[in-house]
Amino acid sequence: xxxxxxxxxxxxxxxxxxxxxxxxxxxxxxxxxxxxxxxxxxxxxxxxxxxxxxxxxxxxxxxxxxxxxxxxxxxxxxxxxxxxxxxxxxxxxxxxxxxxxxxxxxxxxxxxxxxxxxxxxxxxxxxxxxxxxxxxxxxxxxxxxxxxxxxxxxxxxxxxxxxxxxxxxxxxxxxxxxxxxxxxxxxxxxxxxxxxxxxxxxxxxxxxxxxxxxxxxxxxxxxxxxxxxxxxxxxxxxxxxxxxxxxxxxxxxxxxxxxxxxxxxxxxxxxxxxxxxxxxxxxxxxxxxxxxxxxxxxxxxxxxxxxxxxxxxxxxxxxxxxxxxxxxxxxxxxxxxxxxxxxxxxxxxxxxxxxxxxxxxxxxxxxxxxxxxxxxxxxxxxxxxxxxxxxxxxxxxxxxxxxxxxxxxxxxxxxxxxxxxxxxxxxxxxxxxxxxxxxxxxxxxxxxxxxxxxxxxxxxxxxxxxxxxxxxxxxxxxxxxxxxxxxxxxxxxxxxxxxxxxxxxxxxxxxxxxxxxxxxxxxxxxxxxxxxxxxxxxxxxxxxxxxxxxxxxxxxxxxxxxxxxxxxxxxxxxxxxxxxxxxxxxxxxxxxxxxxxxxxxxxxxxxxxxxxxxxxxxxxxxxxxxx
Numbered sequence: 001x002x003x004x005x006x007x008x009x010x011x012x013x014x015x016x017x018x019x020x021x022x023x024x025x026x027x028x029x030x031x032x033x034x035x036x037x038x039x040x041x042x043x044x045x046x047x048x049x050x051x052x053x054x055x056x057x058x059x060x061x062x063x064x065x066x067x068x069x070x071x072x073x074x075x076x077x078x079x080x081x082x083x084x085x086x087x088x089x090x091x092x093x094x095x096x097x098x099x100x101x102x103x104x105x106x107x108x109x110x111x112x113x114x115x116x117x118x119x120x121x122x123x124x125x126x127x128x129x130x131x132x133x134x135x136x137x138x139x140x141x142x143x144x145x146x147x148x149x150x151x152x153x154x155x156x157x158x159x160x161x162x163x164x165x166x167x168x169x170x171x172x173x174x175x176x177x178x179x180x181x182x183x184x185x186x187x188x189x190x191x192x193x194x195x196x197x198x199x200x201x202x203x204x205x206x207x208x209x210x211x212x213x214x215x216x217x218x219x220x221x222x223x224x225x226x227x228x229x230x231x232x233x234x235x236x237x238x239x240x241x242x243x244x245x246x247x248x249x250x251x252x253x254x255x256x257x258x259x260x261x262x263x264x265x266x267x268x269x270x271x272x273x274x275x276x277x278x279x280x281x282x283x284x285x286x287x288x289x290x291x292x293x294x295x296x297x298x299x300x301x302x303x304x305x306x307x308x309x310x311x312x313x314x315x316x317x318x319x320x321x322x323x324x325x326x327x328x329x330x331x332x333x334x335x336x337x338x339x340x341x342x343x344x345x346x347x348x349x350x351x352x353x354x355x356x357x358x359x360x361x362x363x364x365x366x367x368x369x370x371x372x373x374x375x376x377x378x379x380x381x382x383x384x385x386x387x388x389x390x391x392x393x394x395x396x397x398x399x400x401x402x403x404x405x406x407x408x409x410x411x412x413x414x415x416x417x418x419x420x421x422x423x424x425x426x427x428x429x430x431x432x433x434x435x436x437x438x439x440x441x442x443x444x445x446x447x448x449x450x451x452x453x454x455x456x457x458x459x460x461x462x463x464x465x466x467x468x469x470x471x472x473x474x475x476x477x478x479x480x481x482x483x484x485x486x487x488x489x490x491x492x493x494x495x496x497x498x499x500x501x502x503x504x505x506x507x508x509x510x511x512x513x514x515x516x517x518x519x520x521x522x523x524x525x526x527x528x529x530x531x532x533x534x535x536x537x538x539x540x541x542x543x544x545x546x547x548x549x550x551x552x553x554x555x556x557x558x559x560x561x562x563x564x565x566x567x568x569x570x571x572x573x574x575x576x577x578x579x580x581x582x583x584x585x586x587x588x589x590x591x592x593x594x595x596x597x598x599x600x601x602x603x604x605x606x607x608x609x610x611x612x613x614x615x616x617x618x619x620x621x622x623x624x625x626x627x
Contacts, residue, residue, distance in 0.1 A: 002396060002424040002621050005612050012360035013419035017605035019359040021046065022331060022339040024307070024319040026073050027053060029123065029221070029269060032324035034077030034099055036061070037354070038070075045602075048080060050099055056354075061097055062104075073099070075125045078149055081107075083116045088595025089564040090115050091519060094130055107143060107151050108132070114139075115521040115566065118167035118178065123221050125149070127173030127197060129157070131165060133521040138164040140178060142197045157200050163188070163524045170219040170226050173197060175245065177216040177228055186531050187444055188406070189213040192230060194245040204245035208234040213440075217264050222271040229264055229274065233440060240264040240274065242291075254294055261437060264289075266321040275322055277306060279437055284410065286320065286330055286344060299344040304334035305412035329353060333413040335383060336362035363421040365411055370464035372433075373456045379438070380461060381409055383417055383427040384470070395426040396619055397471035399461055403482030405434030405446065405454070405529075419608050425615075426470050432457035432487075448531035450511075451490050451544045458491055462498060474500060475619050479611070481505040482568060482596065485559070486546070492557060493549035501618040503611050505560040506568040506596055510547040512538070513572035522567050547572070550579045556586035556618040560607060567596040588614070 006013060023038035023046055035051035037058060048071045049058040061080050062068075071082040077099055084104065085092030091113040095104045111132060118131030118140070128143040128151070138161075141154040157176060158164075162185045168177040176197050179190040191207040192214050206214050217229040217240070227242050232252070238261030242251040255262050255276075266275040274289040276296070284306055286299045307319035320330035323343075332350070333339040338359055342350040365381040372378050386392045398420045402409050409429045417427045431438065433453035434446040445453050458478075465471035478488040478499050485507025492502045508514050512534040515526050527533050534541045542548055557580075561573045573589070580587035590610070592603070615621070 005423065005609075005616060007609070011422075013415070013422045013608070014605055015358075015360055016338070016362065016415040016418055017602075017608065019338055020355070022341060022354065023069075024331065025051070025329070025341055025354075026321075027051075027323055027329075028073050028075055028077030029324050030075045030125065031077040034073070036071060036073045036080060048082070050080075050101075059101075061099070061101070066104075070119075072119055072121065074121050074145075074149070075123055076149075081119070081121070081128070085113075085595070087564050087593060088562070090566050090595055094119070108141075108154055111154065115519045117165045117521055120167040120169045121145075122169040122173030123171040123219075124173065124223065127169055129167040129169050129173075129176050129197070131167055131178070133519065133524070136520050136523065137161050138524075140164070140167065140176065140195075142173075142176065155200070157195050157197055158193070158202070163528060164193075165190075166216060168216045168219055168228070169197070170228075171221055171223050175203070175219070175226055177219070177245070179215045181528070183207055184210055186528060187447060188528065189440075190215050192216050192228070192243075194228070204248070206230065206243055206245070206250075208232050211440075218267050220271050221267055221269055225271060229267055231263065236439075237261055238263060240276070240289075253289065253291075255289075256296060268322045268326055269324060270326065273322075275320065275328060277320070279410075286328070288328065288346070297346050299328060299330075299346055300348060301330070301332060301342070301344055301350055302334070303411070304332050304337070305410040307331040307339070334411050335365035335381070335413060335417070338413045338415075362413065362418040365417075367411070368428075368464075370460055372453075372460040376433070376442070376457075378430065378432065378457045378460060380428050380430040381411060382470070383421050385421050385424045385426065393426070393469045394466075394472040395424065395470060396475035396477070396615070396621065397426040397428065397465055398477050398479050398615075399458065399465070400427065400429040401432060401454070401458060401478070401480035401484040401487045402429065402435070403480065403484045404436075405432070405483045406436050406443070408435040408437045415604070416608055416611075419612065423612060426465070428461060428465060428470075430457060430461045447529055448540075450529055450540070451487070451494075454487050455491055455494055458487065459495060459498065476500055477615055477619070478502040479504075481507070483508070485568065489546040489553075489557065489559075490544070492553045492555050493546045494552070496552050496554040499555045501556045501558070501615065503558045503614065505607070506562055506565060507546075507559055508568045508572070509576040510545045510572040511541040512545065513575065514569050515541070517569035517571050519566040547576050547579060550576065550585070551583055553580075553585055556588075556614070558588045558590075558611065558614045560590045560592055562592045562594045562596060564594055565596045586618075 021040045027035040037049045037051045040046045050061045068082040079096040081096045084095040094107045114132035114134040132139045140158040144152040162181045164180040176195045183191045190213045194204040212234045214232045220227045240253045263277045276287045278285045288297045328344045341353045365383045368382045369379045408431045466473045480488045485504035488502045488504040577589045
């Protein structure tokens with residue numbers, strides 16, 4: 001049953017937005033007394049805290065106005081490194097502040113503003129490497145950290161026009177591994193390139209052929225051991241391997257058969273074990289893998305989701321890793337429980353490391369699947385407002401599509417979904433074509449045909465919800481941000497009779513204008529997913545833009561957009577708003593003074609309240625001012 005919107009200050013959905021929210025943690029391998037925690041612990045905004053692991057004291061390292069999404073702690077724990085940008089624009093310079101506190105230092109003042117697509121510091125602390133994207137190219141620089149951590153001028157090691165991501169430095173900083181699409185420039189099938197950071201020359205390449213992808217994960221933590229931990233899809237599934245780029249020796253690691261990918265996350269400090277994550281549509285598992293006897297040992301934990309490496313940049317933002325003493329620390333959550341940092345072993349129950357959250361328990365999700373129009377099975381996660389699935393339906397329903405599109409939704413906590421469920425909505429989040437973890441063909445199906453198969457999967461999800469008696473066919477709302485925002489507006493324009501409304505934060509609505517105004521990194525991504533630039537594929541860019549089809553949109557639409565967003569840019573949304581206004585559409589646009597997803601918990605809570613009021617209005621439900 002749908003109840004009035006719960007606007008009182010202590011409503012459970014509000015409390016979930018306000019509870020401590022953990023982003024990631026990291027402990028300095030050469031000084032385990034020092035760590036960093038990225039979380040909202042002392043206010044509504046996620047900040048980076050200095051963490052005294054012995055006393056558990058947490059201290060903000062940056063001013064409240066400085067809220068980078070990612071930060072890296074040097075191996076000795078002396079400095080925090082981060083991308084200093086303007087209010088979440090993702091364009092800026094690498095800066096650092098002392099762990100003890102102090103002013104920020106710009107390490108690349110002579111470079112133009114750049115987007116960061118890779119960062120690492122060698123285990124011995126002698127060298128820093130980063131991947132700066134600007135002027136249509138990917139530039140890999142190294143900075144030597146001399147006695148006392150004094151940085152030298154950045155020195156260019158490699159530059160490329162095609163997508164080239166990640167930085168991985170060997171223990172003593174003499175080798176740099178990156179992943180490049182130069183062998184397959186119109187797909188994200190990578191080859192691994194390794195460079196000598198002193199001479200600046202390429203020393204090796206690991207490539208399994210055009211149909212497969214190899215990606216670097218981490219060099220051995222041991223001095224003198226130049227082996228690189230990597231993954232390959234050559235067997236048809238994602239599996240780990242070890243490779244010595246100097247000798248050429250390769251060891252593909254034997255793993256038990258699995259329905260999904262097997263992803264190595266970390267290398268133990270003694271170099272003997274790996275931390276390995278397995279994934280299927282419904283379950284995730286964490287294991288240690290002994291490199292001496294090829295033994296895979298499961299760790300004790302609850303069902304749910306474990307965060308692996310946070311973001312595309314590597315290294316010091318791993319959320320599940322070996323602590324300096326060799327124990328495994330893992331960041332876990334499920335749909336009903338916010339993220340927690342746990343210590344895991346093979347024999348004992350998980351132990352909580354950081355203080356637990358004070359929060360109302362959420363609604364669980366379950367994995368479902370259904371056939372798309374071509375017979376392909378599509379997986380999704382379903383939440384229902386009642387624990388008794390045999391009663392109460394059909395419900396007003398939110399059909400959610402994630403961003404990316406690379407990535408996938410798993411059984412993890414999400415305050416937004418719980419707010420919908422609290423108010424009596426069913427909630428389905430779909431891993432549509434383009435999502436990762438379901439095979440190469442599934443992921444690459446959308447390349448060069450943006451929007452087609454994603455929409456087919458969304459319509460299949462809608463059909464399944466109606467046939468199962470879950471969704472009221474006249475009360476299905478679309479919701480999605482970023483690429484999911486594009487899909488939301490796209491679906492409203494292509495199948496206008498199927499949806500009651502749409503909520504689309506930070507959406508792309510015109511691909512050509514967005515290409516012209518976005519960062520060089522985003523331009524490289526658009527070139528890949530469209531199989532060309534706007535000048536090469538003008539008709540496709542125009543046809544797949546919701547702006548082109550705005551007249552067909554019938555359902556009410558709500559959008560939030562960032563003024564400093566370098567991914568979903570402002571100008572294209574301004575054009576869309578003018579056209580929707582001229583067409584007299586039911587369209588509401590709010591501007592945020594930030595970048596792509598750079599919102600505090602307080603802002604997110606306010607946005608969700610706005611989403612709820614919008615849904616109650618367009619669905620004709622009982623509003624907050626009605627009894």
